[in-house]
Amino acid sequence: MDLVTLTEAGLYCPAGDFFIDPARPVARAVITHAHADHATTGHGAVLCSAEGAGITRLRVGPQPTLEALPWGEPRQIGDARVSLHPAGHILGSAQVRIEVAGEVWVASGDYKVEPDPTCTAFEPVQAHTFITESTFGLPVYRWPAQRQVVADMASWWQRNQAADRASVLFVYALGKAQRILAGLGTLLGDDCGPIVVHGAMTALTDAYRAAGVRLPQTSLVSALPKDFPWHQALVLAPPSAQGTPWMRRFGAYADAYASGWMLVRGQRRRRAVDRGFVLSDHADWPGLLQAIEATRAQRVLVTHGQVPVLVRWLAEQGLQAGALEAGYGGEQELETAVTVPDA
Amino acid sequence: MKAFTALFQALDATTSTQAKLAAVQAWLEAVPAADAAWGVFFLTGQKLPQRVPVAELKALAASEARIPAWLFDESYEAVGDLAETIALLLPAPQQPQAVPLHQLVEGQLLGLRTLDPASRAAVVRQVWCSLPSEQRLVWNKLVTGAFRVGVSRQLVLRALAAVTGLEVGTLAHRLMGGWKPSPTAWQSLIATDQSDARTGRPYPFCLAHPLEQPVAQLGPREAWQAEWKWDGIRAQLVCRGGTVQLWSRGDELISETFPELVAAGRHAFAEDLVLDGEVLVWRDGRPAGFGELQKRLGRKQVSPRLQASLPVVLLVYDLLERAGEDLRAQPLAVRRAALEQLMRDVVLPVSPLQLAPVLAAPDWPGLAAAREQSRAEGVEGLMLKRLDSPYAVGRARGDWWKWKVVPYTVDAVLVYAQRGHGRRANLYTDYTFAVWQGDALVPFAKAYSGLSDAEMREVDAFIRANTLERFGPVRTVAPGLVFEIAFEGLQLSTRHKSGIAVRFPRMVRLRRDKPPAEADRLEDIRAMLARTAC
The missing domain is CATH 3.30.470.30 (DNA ligase/mRNA capping enzyme)
Known part of the structure; x- marks a missing residue:
């Protein structure tokens, strides 16, 4: 029996009558993590990890009842025994373990296996069937060590300071921004120079602090005076700020973009920034394979990303593999489609 | 190779002409003549023919990376650059060594073509094992004959002029006529003695x-x-x-x-x-x-x-x-x-x-x-x-202007798309356009240029959402978008399905106002051809 099926609203568990990261309002949702394409609004009841409760509440709105479940603690929902296990993607990101009559499925949401100072590390959970993402499901994607990437960011910032220009770093507002802050804080100490953030990041960064994550001090860009010494500052901004009038206040600046996609030269050039830092909150190819192997699952279902590639690879390794294409955006940029005139 | 790779990265990382000029100058001042000669050869856009057949290189890289051929091809499609795909797939080198550029080119690269496939594979594998990852990218580009970096020939000449004190024109002239890099050639290139003007070389062309x-x-x-x-x-x-x-x-x-x-x-x-x-x-x-x-x-x-x-x-x-x-x-x-x-x-x-x-x-x-x-x-x-x-x-x-005739334009429907390369890797940017013949759309031109980055992303999203079929890298797209295509010339052709060959096709704009049914017909293009005398 399939413990999880694909419906129009997203992944659904019939035994427990709940959805995982549904794309539209449902009565009962289990939310793996707080990224906008996974945590949507309008649900009746939401279950998420205790670690992620703060930021999940920011995303799902005040309406739903929100139940925060500690790591590994079982919760009976209908005929399904549900527990949440760390996915290592961002603060509070969870894998959902579902057990019905001795059959175990794990839906991983988004995950990475490398350590991240801002969230609990990925925990391998044994399962009969494992549902995995495949955002970076190609062998070209192999991440450099995070320590090295953060050190590169720090020296980039210091070189910009020496050249009297601001350092503007475009990053995801949730997860990556805080991971970078924590990394720089550890490397440079609390006294690392002014770090200023875009308005889109303040509430989320404060939520991380409230959850007990230690981050260096940050100031809100719009709260600072015009003559602030921007040329000494590191500015964290969401990618959508690139090229907007908001950037004018910084005067001379160097810009950079932090994302797994920056591994590829063409993507780096298309971004049109001075520098690309390879830093992703998703598993790279070796990470995906390692995580899948650790579950000892005989059956693997692949969601968003390089679905046909990973399915074929796993099948060639002798696993029962299939596609389960839920429409998440992953780390892809969201693009708007052209409207077509009527014929 | 280390210095040349660092220069490649520096040039790749900036769009500022001043920064590029400074990077080339600093590199010229730091490297020995033999390396400078080959570096200038490649930077000024001169090419050695491909040294290893693509199929051979792909198979070798896939085997080194321990992946099947299909997975290599999927990777290549996502990266959009063969040399880079290989560099990203190879396992980390065991014993990286510092090998000068000229030694790699003269000792390994030049000889590759005349070797049998097995010996050729051995040389390429040995170079891969000896180079750190970032240098492999540059080496691979030399092997595939696709080395390109964002500097103009003119910019390299300006840097060279600044370092040698010679005039750009003198340097340009000396580099004409099949200049072959070597330390001796380098010495004659930067020699202050100007009495060499009359050798077999053509002059740099004056362009409009x-x-x-x-x-x-x-x-x-x-x-x-x-x-x-x-x-x-x-x-x-x-x-x-x-x-x-x-x-x-x-x-x-x-x-x-x-x-x-x-x-x-x-x-x-x-x-x-x-x-x-x-x-x-x-x-x-x-x-x-x-x-x-x-x-x-x-x-x-x-x-x-x-x-x-x-x-x-x-x-x-x-x-x-x-x-x-x-x-x-x-x-x-x-x-x-x-x-x-x-x-x-x-x-x-x-x-x-x-x-x-x-x-x-x-x-x-x-x-x-x-x-x-x-x-x-x-x-x-x-x-x-x-x-x-x-x-x-x-x-x-x-001083010189080209005053061309207004190009022909045709409104055509997007029917096939393929992903681009380089900066456009991963985006569907290479399009085939069709016009109507009766009730059927007949492909008649391919075009890759003319759209802004934003338009390209829009069209890419449309293609992903409106794909009918996939044949390898090519997608058949539901007729929905009409483009105005401009081209310089028209000729009858037996090699093209439409019976017409076009010269220099490019996209002028996306005709958001036009439904596909109102695109041009093959008869319209034939009529244009009839009006042209040739």
Whole structure:
């Protein structure tokens, strides 16, 4: 029996009558993590990890009842025994373990296996069937060590300071921004120079602090005076700020973009920034394979990303593999489609 | 290789001309002559032919990365650059070594072509094992013959000029005519002694800019020489010391492709001189179209039969050197007078070397009217050259203008798409367009350029959402988007499904206002062809 099926609203568990990261309002949702394409609004009841409760509440709105479940603690929902296990993607990101009559499925949401100072590390959970993402499901994607990437960011910032220009770093507002802050804080100490953030990041960064994550001090860009010494500052901004009038206040600046996609030269050039830092909150190819192997699952279902590639690879390794294409955006940029005139 | 890779990365990371110039200068000052010679060779866009067949290189890389061929192909499609795909897939090197650029090129790269596949694989594998990851990318690009980085030849020359104290023109000239890198060649390139001007080399070509402002803004008509803009191959005929050579604008020796032109030069001229002109297939007193000229290209043997069926001429429009004297600094008016006299005195009327005419129309409206006749004349429009201008090196602005005819445009429907390369990797940017024939859409042109980045992303999203079928890298797209396509020329063709071949197609704009049913029909294009004389 399939413990999880694909419906129009997203992944659904019939035994427990709940959805995982549904794309539209449902009565009962289990939310793996707080990224906008996974945590949507309008649900009746939401279950998420205790670690992620703060930021999940920011995303799902005040309406739903929100139940925060500690790591590994079982919760009976209908005929399904549900527990949440760390996915290592961002603060509070969870894998959902579902057990019905001795059959175990794990839906991983988004995950990475490398350590991240801002969230609990990925925990391998044994399962009969494992549902995995495949955002970076190609062998070209192999991440450099995070320590090295953060050190590169720090020296980039210091070189910009020496050249009297601001350092503007475009990053995801949730997860990556805080991971970078924590990394720089550890490397440079609390006294690392002014770090200023875009308005889109303040509430989320404060939520991380409230959850007990230690981050260096940050100031809100719009709260600072015009003559602030921007040329000494590191500015964290969401990618959508690139090229907007908001950037004018910084005067001379160097810009950079932090994302797994920056591994590829063409993507780096298309971004049109001075520098690309390879830093992703998703598993790279070796990470995906390692995580899948650790579950000892005989059956693997692949969601968003390089679905046909990973399915074929796993099948060639002798696993029962299939596609389960839920429409998440992953780390892809969201693009708007052209409207077509009527014929 | 380390220094050259660092330079590659520095050039890749900036769009600032100043920063690029500084990076090239710093590199030139730091590296030994043997490395500088090869570096300048590659940076100025000169290429070695591909050293290892692509299929062989892919198979070798897949085996080193321990992945099946299909997974290599999927990776390549996502990255959009073969050299980079391989660099990203290879396992980390065990014992990276510091190998100088020239040693890699001369010791390994140059010999690859003549080796058997097994020995070739061994050499490539050994280089991969010895190079750190980032250097492998550059090495792979040299192996595939696809080395390109965002610097112009002119910028490299400027950096070289700044470091050596020589003039850009001198350096450009010394690099012409199949310059072969070596420490000795490097010493002659940067030598301050200028007495080498007269060797077998052609001069750097003077290039024109497209005219964008109204022609009347160029000032009085009397200050300008007007010629037809020919649609052929730009070439210099270099006659020195009894040897005659024909060089193309791409700095390729094309003497063997057009032996009758070389023979005519040897027959006509006893003195040393250099002519600049255009190679064209010429029939019945007019050019026969670029398609005809193409049939003469890329052949090792040019039979007398081919020479008779596709007769070529060199239409000469400039004289750059006469009796060993460099005339390039002289005004065009002086050079033209000397050219006319030369052609009148020594060249026979039956020779394939002919003087390109200047247009007599006395005013701008007259010239504009002549330009309207371009298609009937089989030319691309007009060239306007300032009479007091010297023969500049490269694309000097303001002296030479190309005033092309307005291109043809057709509204066509997007039907197939393929992912792009390089900066466009992972985006569907290479399109095939179709027009209607009855109820069917017939593909007639491919185009890759003309859209902004934002438009490209929009169209990419449309393609992903409207894919009907996938054949390998190609997607069939539901007819939904109409584009205005511009192109320079039209010809009948038996090789194309539509029966028509187009020249220089490009996208002008996305016709959001037009449904596919209102796109043009094949009959419309055939009618355009009928209006064209050629």
